[in-house]
């Protein structure tokens with residue numbers, strides 16, 4: 001049983017590789033065979049065709065598509081560039097063809113290694129792809145510099161869970177793609193983070209910074225965050241955003 005880790009960063013020794021590696025370690029710990037594929041090693045071309053699956057093979061090397069088909073589960077890790085996944089990962093998603101993708105267990109990781117902004121929109125992009133490809137995705141993992149250590153730990157557990165799921169594949173029922181959407185939708189409705197927006201992203205980043213901080217500045221940030229959460233509950237997202245940004249800035253610029 002093979003768990004394949006897709007490393008979407010062109011930097012082969014960067015944080016994306018570290019995070020995908022942690023998930024693969026977790027999968028290996030429960031007996032899976034694991035392999036990493038570095039997208040930068042493949043001549044993936046931007047799609048300029050009209051979309052048919054046979055055409056796509058000329059844009060994504062056949063051996064990469066074959067490797068993804070051979071894999072019983074996929075881990076996809078992408079760096080965040082300007083608030084979303086990088087182009088190399090998106091070109092892979094646009095062009096790879098995986099005939100047996102229905103119900104394939106999948107795990108996605110975004111790493112926003114600068115300000116942290118884009119960690120949610122990045123991971124959402126990966127899960128939009130999993131959803132459209134009708135894979136059975138688990139554990140969306142948005143990562144910034146501030147929660148990197150916890151994410152590495154969590155990914156070992158997620159990788160192990162992914163490998164266990166791959167032992168008992170559960171394709172979504174239905175004869176064809178169009179028969180499966182209700183079940184696919186129900187599955188994705190259970191996953192965290194996918195319905196969150198930019199205000200929630202600042203709340204998440206502020207929470208991560210607060211968890212790693214102490215002292216008076218951390219207390220001030222905590223007060224701002226609590227106000228943001230209260231306003232969110234009351235439905236005032238605009239004002240909540242102001243307090244979440246304040247909480248973030250109190251600690252981001254202090255460090």
Ligand SMILES: Cc1cc2nc3c(=O)[nH]c(=O)nc-3n(C[C@H](O)[C@H](O)[C@H](O)COP(=O)(O)O)c2cc1C
Pocket residue numbers: 009010011013014015016017079080081082083084111112113114115116117118
């Ligand atoms: C072009 C570019 C744009 C970036 N934009 C963001 C961003 O929007 N938010 C952020 O937190 N980090 C941003 N970063 C930082 C990367 O997310 C960070 O360096 C990450 O660690 C890259 O992954 P890697 O280490 O696997 O290469 C950007 C980096 C580059 C090169």
